Amino acid sequence: MKVAVFSTKSYDRTFLEAANTQSKHELVFFEPRLTCETSVLATGSQAVCAFVNDELNAQTLTKLANLGIKLIALRSAGFNNVDLIKAEELELTVVRVPAYSPYAVAEHTIGLILALNRRIPRAYNRVREGNFSLEGLLGFDLNGKTAGIVGTGRIGTITAQILQGFGCNVLAYDNTPPDNQNLEYVSFPQLLAAADIVSLHCPLTPETHHLINAQTVAQMKTGAMLINTSRGALIDTKAVVTGLKSGKIGYLGLDVYEKEGNLFFEDLSSAVIQDDLFERLLTFPNVLITGHQSFFTIEAVKSIAETTLSNISDFEQGNCSNQVKPSQHH
Secondary structure: OOOEEEOOOOOHHHHHHHHHHOOOOOOEOOOOOOOOOHHHOOOOOOEEOOOOOOOEHHHHHHHHOOOOEEEEOOOOOOOOOOHHHHHHOOOOOOEOOOOOOOOHHHHHHHHHHHHOOOOOOHHHHHOOOOOOOOOOEEEEEEEOOOEEEEEOOHHHHHOOOOOOOHEEEEEEOOOOOOOOOEEEEEHHHHHHHHHOOOEOOOOOOOOOOOOOOOHHHHHHOOOOOEEEOOOOHHHOOOHHHHHHHHHOOEEEEEEOOOOHHHHHOOOOOOOOOOOOOHHHHHOOOOEEEEOOOOOOHHHHHHHHHHHHHHHHHHOOOOOOOOEEHHHHOO
């Protein structure tokens, strides 16, 4: 099958080509993001392979369908960037990678918590300048603290287990709590009021959009740490900036950002960044941002590539194990 692969970086190409030795699909790699404007690059292909910041709205999907595309293969677990209702209407099949390495994201979450708490980036820079002062580097013991896990799918559950290993008291919130988990489930307001650390691990749906907003920030414990390694739009950035300024939010760790589409995965080091809200976040000493790298381990990228190609092969053979339907959006 001929597949147009969008948002390609060198590592995508390496892992997809390695995984393709079995499948023997014809992969055509494109660096640009998939948008309505760039969709024309898929001409002559039967499938497109898209990543988290590709725009698969009604307009783009219509163009793709008109080009003869039959399959949208997502190299991600999330599918909030796809208009699933329109895809179904156009008879486009959408498949995803439901699980690659939950450990990758969970471990990065813990890395953000430790780096923020113990001010590791600041300490690293100081020591390189010959400054060995400890002023301003005071952290806290994780042992005995309360951590709130919002969303207990595989990633949230593993994050909870690691935090329990640190001696944290873990509270969990999930709108459909799974059974048989040794986690204490509470309501969302209860979790916010009690947690020293709040970590978000839920998908982005209409219900979870801006889950953290002015109202929910007000319910948080003063000085709490907020971590988001899921999807940027779970957080209303403006409300969080206000929370940081007032001291309500004591620490913020992000691997995702609601307007990351024009920023993340690119080298903009010699450009003037036009996003004032993002730039404001970078001015806070208690904010740590990484550029959507929590999934980025050898094991995860290999697994994403292998699942994506097997999804394409499955579709070709008439069965779709990892298909996403519009009903899953709720």
